[in-house]
Amino acid sequence: MSTGTYPYKMFKMDVTNLNKVEDVEIERLRAERELLRRQKEAAKNSSTNGSVNIEGTQDSNDLQYNAHLFKSSNPKEEYDSAIDVRNDISQDEDDYKRTNDVNDSYRLVRQYEAPKELLNEYADESYDPMQERQSKKQIQDRESDYQKQRYDRQLTPTRVDAFQPDGTQSNGRSYAEVMRQVELEKEERRVHMELNQRRREGTLKEVEEEESISDKKRELELNNTEISQKPKRSRWDQAPPSVTQVSTTKRRSRWDKAPENFTISEHVIENGISEDLINKEVNVVEEKLRPPVRLLTEEELNELLPSEGYAILEPPPGYLESIHPELLQKGTTLDTYHVPQEQELPLEKELPAALPTEIPGVGDLAFFKQEDVKYFGKLLKVEDEAKLTIAELRERKILRLLLKVKNGTPPMRKSALRQLTDQARDFGAAALFNQILPLLMERTLEDQERHLLVKVIDRILYKLDDLVRPFTHKILVVIEPLLIDEDYYARAEGREIISNLAKASGLAHMIATMRPDIDHVDEYVRNTTARAFSVVASALGVPALLPFLKAVCRSKKSWQARHTGVRIIQQIALLLGCSILPHLKNLVDCIGHGLEDEQQKVRIMTALSLSALAEAATPYGIEAFDSVLKPLWSGVQRHRGKSLAAFLKATGFIIPLMEPEYASHFTRRIMKILLREFNSPDEEMKKIVLKVVSQCASTDGVTPEYLRTDVLPEFFHCFWSRRMASDRRSYKQVVETTVVLAQQVGSRQIVERVVNNFKDESEPYRKMTAETVDKVIGSLGVSEIDERLEELLLDGVLFAFQEQSVEEKVILTCFSTVVNALGTRCKPYLPQIVSTILYRLNNKSANVREQAADLVSSITIVLKACGEEALMRKLGVVLYEYLGEEYPEVLGSILGAIKAIVSVVGMSSMQPPIRDLLPRLTPILRNRHEKVQENTIDLVGKIADRGSEYVSAREWMRICFELIDMLKAHKKSIRRAAVNTFGYISKAIGPQDVLATLLNNLKVQERQNRVCTTVAIAIVAETCMPFTVVPALMADYRTPEMNVQNGVLKSLAFMFEYIGEQARDYVYAITPLLADALMDRDAVHRQTAASVIKHLSLGCVGLGVEDAMIHLLNILWPNILEESPHVINAVREGIDGIRNCIGVGPIMAYLVQGLFHPSRKVRNTYWTSYNSAYVQSADAMVPYYPHVDDDQFNNYDMKTLHICI
């Protein structure tokens, strides 16, 4: 019913009346509708144009009003679901339909059911709410079209390792073959381009095309290489080829062949991998899972559907039987379909959905995807392992391990990864890479899966070493795309792999492998290859690669090679940074001539490379650029557009390297061109101009006067606009350049020009202003700013602060910078600022409250400096009252503000008094939000440190109990603050009670909690002197519980680390305990004891406790053959510590025993210890070398020293 029409009656009437009125209402609506329809019909009859106006009538007004009110929430409902075929549909008819729709939403009879939108919610069965999420997970979904080109690349066939030591050549393709194929590809591309060209011109005869293609085909087949023939675009003026024609062409499709029983890996060994191969494999495997697809016969339909009520329709005229004859053909080869029997049904139903969660021999996986079937399908089939060959068994094993790494749970993954690494050489490079690399080419791969597989490659690279050579190119094809990934982590990973690969296979082989890609037809391939080459250069050293680069950059054969060569050098500069300096001259010489190249692309790339080199070399190395200055300058004058931008960029980066007078000279000359380009509409050009301006302005040779008169007006005119503020990148660049200009011309010039923008209506523009002012005033201060400007500034900032629609940090930081910079000059404005803060602290929006509190914490120092302590106390009381805040972010900020006030005002004069404040904080300590935790613990720690006397000991103990929970916090800073607070509290109320609490806490299960407790104990020991703690600790060590004993040892370790030289007094007391711990069966026990010894001994160097140390060494030494990595590390460190304490001599006596032991394992450990001793005190060891008698060859004389001893 229309509440719009009868709002008052609705409220007054009782239920019976309501029903009556409802009926009346329905009746009225029906009448209206009838009337409307009649009008419509009349109108239609009188004029087909439909110009009759019914809008003025009372009814239509009413209806429109209703339509306005009852506009459905879902706009889609109003859309036509189909396109009307009649063209002459009139406007009013349309209107009529709409009003009718509206009327449908009235209840004609009283009925109660769920609303329409809820009923239709799941009507669209194909809609999958998880679809969006699902698709975002995969790498390919965030890749640009350019990055997706990686799927077009092939894992090329295995190559020959020309550097094999024994000289035998394994079967694979040689360098010559690869080069030949690249030539062919290039030629093919050329022919295609020419064909297209001629087609456009219309000079092409079709016969020619056929011939040339078939010629090429023959040629290719002769060479026994495979190049995927790209389908030609059909010509628009030709009829599409008929089906029969298609079948007669001689295209060699894999689909024509009968499916063979082969695996991906076998195929890869021979031919490399391409997309359709994978698809084929899917087909082979999936066919077994998928129920056969086939058309139903009439009998089957009869069985499925009731025989009555259905009629067989004649196919409409012109209907073609099927557009996919081959599909039908395939279907008929399958077994005939029969309607499933009753007992078979459930099984049938389950089949398509059944993806195994448990693979035989692998166990429970975290997940298993449809796409995994095509790679790991073999594992799904249960076969008798006894019948398989060794190679097959190995393959299955690798597959299993890979599957565990890719899809397994973390512990599974770890052990599988270790197994793969350990047995890498047994498996062999071929077997491993033939499984891993196709997996990495999979389209549906997710980030983490790729990461894990890349990790596998990384690990096995180490092990395989030069065995990877035949696979270098394949690995590169897979890894190179990582270098242009958007994730920094992926890029770093890619670099690491390629540099390891380069180290494993050697420079010569890397060059031989990548050389064919340098002038590849595809720009994508060249780009990634250049990046990979730069990684190789950084791994193997730039000088090694220089001769090659020189040759490439001077290539006469193709400009692509030159382009790539120059790009390699650009990438080297970006990657290596200032470590290119030693090679700068050579690198510049290498590419210098490219500035005058005939190809524009090469010229641009050369300019960009020079700018990268100059950027990396700043502020050194101008000598290296001498040779290119002239061509660069002439280029700047000659070029326009894109190449001018590149040349300007290069000049801009070289100018900061110059001597001041040259720089000034160049700046003046280039500025003319820059001023001209200020007005360029090109965004890219604008950014480069801004960058160059900032570079020119920051050189010494430029006078502020020049900038002020010639540059500033034009600069502000062109770049300080709302449009620049709306784009994120240009916004940043403008701010940066303005700040650089300010450093030359002074803050006043800039602030004066921008201060009015604070009141601009565009918010991004205000933010840009705020950021600029923040940076300018932050770096230059306010000394230049006079009273009037100061007033404008504060007024503007306050306005911008209050007018924020989205609260961001920019304006807040600007505000606090301005206020802090002005310092005492702020005093007149403070009441206004504080009242704004107080007002905003009360705001409805949480963000506004948070910002207000943040502002308080950033201006407290100024408040104090201005002597406004009364104001601060007032703020303190108000903030105290807001401690009941529910939003944790706001609460955290409020606590931060209170903390700032407390630390400025001091404990004694704090308002509210500390004794009221702290009990209020105790319950807040239980808050689980990190920001709240961090700020509370800081505040509590501050009070405990400086004002503990204002609070009773009992309250402190209560806080102690709360603090124990803080030790579980995820954030390290919270844990550290909590641990420090324990120290303050124990200082305030004495260590006994606190220590008891802490020692009790050693019994808990959670490791991190225990570790933090031990640290807290150590800190208590440090603040309250060790003698208050050590007896309790030693007594606690007698508890026959592993965790407690370990905890005690750990606290001792931390304690000795903290107390340093004081440890000397406790050495003899603690020695028996340590001796006991060192003889424990548990390795962790001994490990912790060893680290106690390390800290103890390093604390007592030169304090005369050598006897105790030697005693400990005797007990520690047998652990030197320990195998667990953590234990042996701790033991070695313990021995090193003792060595520092007692000198290297006695240790030598122990070491010599094992240095020449018959067992290699023993020798290894002894030599490791010997080495660390040698590093630190080689000279001191000489007197302790064992005396060896001379033999007939050598003379081991040490006589002088022997006399000394």
Place this chain on the structure above:
Amino acid sequence: MSKHHPDLVLCRRQPGITVGKLCERCDEKCPICDSHVRPTTLVRICDECAFGSSQDRCIICGAPGVSDCYYCSECTRMEYDRDGCPRVINLGSSRTDWFYERKKFKNAGKEMPGATY
């Protein structure tokens, strides 16, 4: 940091005159043993690590640096301060693993439980 993450690679080139920095998170840490106690010797890093993108960055994790870095007294005593530039030059597997693990959670629209790195 290399104590708790043995796969981290340190630069180890000849140190220059630049003082190594630490970020807010790593503040007060010894770059060798992670100890927060008794910082003693100022850390010097090599020229390559002091220029370019790594300038003024934390030598342990690469975040913007805020304070100077010191070797602790124990590492000074053991002469670990003389082993060359201590800047970490790789990411380390725990950090990359963590990144991808977090990314997985992010893709699933959930917050990752546990510590932020």
